[in-house]
Amino acid sequence: xxxxxxxxxxxxxxxxxxxxxxxxxxxxxxxxxxxxxxxxxxxxxxxxxxxxxxxxxxxxxxxxxxxxxxxxxxxxxxxxxxxxxxxxxxxxxxxxxxxxxxxxxxxxxxxxxxxxxxxxxxxxxxxxxxxxxxxxxxxxxxxxxxxxxxxxxxxxxxxxxxxxxxxxxxxxxxxxxxxxxxxxxxxxxxxxxxxxxxxxxxxxxxxxxxxxxxxxxxxxxxxxxxxxxxxxxxxxxxxxxxxxxxxxxxxxxxxxxxxxxxxxxxxxxxxxxxxxxxxxxxxxxxxxxxxxxxxxxxxxxxxxxx
Amino acid sequence: xxxxxxxxxxxxxxxxxxxxxxxxxxxxxxxxxxxxxxxxxxxxxxxxxxxxxxxxxxxxxxxxxxxxxxxxxxxxxxxxxxxxxxxxxxxxxxxxxxxxxxxxxxxxxxxxxxxxxxxxxxxxxxxxxxxxxxxxxxxxxxxxxxxxxxxxxxxxxxxxxxxxxxxxxxxxxxxxxxxxxxxxxxxxxxxxxxxxxxxxxxxxxxxxxxxxxxxxxxxxxxxxxxxxxxxxxxxxxxxxxxxxxxxxxxxxxxxxxxxxx
Numbered sequence: 001x002x003x004x005x006x007x008x009x010x011x012x013x014x015x016x017x018x019x020x021x022x023x024x025x026x027x028x029x030x031x032x033x034x035x036x037x038x039x040x041x042x043x044x045x046x047x048x049x050x051x052x053x054x055x056x057x058x059x060x061x062x063x064x065x066x067x068x069x070x071x072x073x074x075x076x077x078x079x080x081x082x083x084x085x086x087x088x089x090x091x092x093x094x095x096x097x098x099x100x101x102x103x104x105x106x107x108x109x110x111x112x113x114x115x116x117x118x119x120x121x122x123x124x125x126x127x128x129x130x131x132x133x134x135x136x137x138x139x140x141x142x143x144x145x146x147x148x149x150x151x152x153x154x155x156x157x158x159x160x161x162x163x164x165x166x167x168x169x170x171x172x173x174x175x176x177x178x179x180x181x182x183x184x185x186x187x188x189x190x191x192x193x194x195x196x197x198x199x200x201x202x203x204x205x206x207x208x209x210x211x212x213x214x215x216x217x218x219x220x221x222x223x224x225x226x227x228x229x230x231x232x233x234x235x236x237x238x239x240x241x242x243x244x245x246x247x248x249x250x251x252x253x254x255x256x257x258x259x260x261x262x263x264x265x266x267x268x269x270x271x272x273x274x275x276x277x278x279x280x281x282x283x284x285x286x287x288x289x290x291x292x293x294x295x296x297x298x299x300x301x302x303x304x305x306x
Numbered sequence: 307x308x309x310x311x312x313x314x315x316x317x318x319x320x321x322x323x324x325x326x327x328x329x330x331x332x333x334x335x336x337x338x339x340x341x342x343x344x345x346x347x348x349x350x351x352x353x354x355x356x357x358x359x360x361x362x363x364x365x366x367x368x369x370x371x372x373x374x375x376x377x378x379x380x381x382x383x384x385x386x387x388x389x390x391x392x393x394x395x396x397x398x399x400x401x402x403x404x405x406x407x408x409x410x411x412x413x414x415x416x417x418x419x420x421x422x423x424x425x426x427x428x429x430x431x432x433x434x435x436x437x438x439x440x441x442x443x444x445x446x447x448x449x450x451x452x453x454x455x456x457x458x459x460x461x462x463x464x465x466x467x468x469x470x471x472x473x474x475x476x477x478x479x480x481x482x483x484x485x486x487x488x489x490x491x492x493x494x495x496x497x498x499x500x501x502x503x504x505x506x507x508x509x510x511x512x513x514x515x516x517x518x519x520x521x522x523x524x525x526x527x528x529x530x531x532x533x534x535x536x537x538x539x540x541x542x543x544x545x546x547x548x549x550x551x552x553x554x555x556x557x558x559x560x561x562x563x564x565x566x567x
Binding site: 189191192194195196197198199200201202205209210213214216290291292293295296299 | 360362379380381382384385386388390392394395396397398405406408409410437438439440453457
């Protein structure tokens with residue numbers, strides 16, 4: 001919006017702000033919309049997106065609440081209002097914070113450890129046949145083993161402590177990261193390496209300034225899988241037990257045992273929200289770090305879809 | 307002063323029991339500041355010759371010296387412009403142009419100043435914050451050229467750089483390259499399959515034979531510079547073109563016989 005010589009005009013030059021409401025011949029909500037937010041404004045398109053995205057969940061919640069109020073639901077299905085009340089109570093008492101912190105700490109530490117090792121060893125295996133000779137067969141052999149199967153072993157060694165949880169999350173996150181990094185490196189255009197060497201880059205510079213950024217899109221794909229798995233494993237390890245009685249998974253299993261279904265659903269909502277938020281965070285990070293490659297990818301797709 | 311001295315260079319590929327002679331007994335001396343173009347039938351090993359000079363492929367025999375030094379691998383004294391450009395898609399235009407200076411450890415301000423100077427020379431300074439994917443084919447060529455010039459190689463090795471461009475853009479890039487070359491006076495070895503391009507750009511045109519690639523003839527192009535694009539219609543230009551075309555036709559026929567035999 002700019003302040004021109006002839007008074008206030010919107011950026012697109014339309015004067016919707018001063019026009020009066022047209023007659024209600026068409027959908028009145030749409031017209032009200034257009035009246036409040038000039039056509040083509042960014043805010044309007046965002047709002048429309050939000051309305052579309054929320055339409056189904058809000059309707060479902062409303063029906064759910066109606067059914068609950070009418071007393072049609074069994075006791076193990078708490079109403080949305082009860083869940084909401086429980087969420088507020090949990091937040092206000094500070095209890096939620098304790099459980100959330102414990103869960104986030106375990107999954108973040110596990111993810112960092114597993115992804116760090118996976119990406120590091122994967123990248124090294126990609127550039128060095130000798131390193132690959134050590135790790136590639138080992139990974140192939142252990143990859144199909146369900147990682148939860150290792151949890152009892154870890155519990156015997158470390159108890160139902162944070163350490164066993166962090167380790168099982170790390171082991172789970174290692175695989176997708178290792179595989180993505182290894183194949184990311186193998187897909188690097190050798191011409192980029194030639195060009196780098198032509199410009200006088202030393203081997204370590206070729207690695208950090210060509211191989212790593214070139215493999216980054218695939219590494220991010222692996223990280224995204226690992227992130228989802230970290231939450232799955234966090235939950236799985238916490239419902240098996242928690243030595244200090246903390247964690248969202250523990251909250252759920254504890255609520256279940258005492259028949260507190262509103263509390264159980266509240267914890268599930270928090271896990272879902274945390275997962276969603278961290279995935280969005282990762283995508284934002286990816287968008288920021290891989291701008292050039294994402295543009296190339298988008299153009300490539302646009303050219304080949306026509 | 308001779309800057310590139312190639313003597314009896316050969317390259318043989320052995321695959322199992324089969325033996326392919328890519329190039330054979332190639333000797334060439336290029337003077338400092340000279341623009342030499344190389345033409346030949348496809349598959350004659352002209353690109354292989356350039357890659358050997360760049361140090362990416364080891365030769366099977368012969369010697370090559372650039373600025374008095376034996377070639378022993380890739381190095382920034384011989385800047386290569388690849389056919390596929392090999393721009394880094396994760397770097398901006400400016401990042402690409404300054405990349406070589408960055409790995410050489412030049413301070414940030416200095417490398418940005420140098421990169422901007424060469425982006426200005428190729429006319430792409432307004433696009434310095436764009437990514438390669440956002441540019442057209444001709445613009446990408448200019449970025450690759452600026453990246454090459456920015457690290458100041460003694461010799462520029464260009465492997466069919468305009469091969470993928472449409473006809474009009476290609477002609478404009480030829481004119482542009484001549485303008486930049488007249489300003490920088492670098493030594494250039496330029497491989498192409500386009501005879502007009504070779505005559506238009508070159509001080510000398512090296513004609514390769516069909517495989518195994520040998521130097522068939524070196525034609526000195528005695529046309530004034532700067533050459534306008536209209537020069538391609540001049541009688542003298544057309545005579546040069548026809549002469550090289552005749553030389554090449556013999557090779558095309560010979561390579562075809564080789565295939566049918």
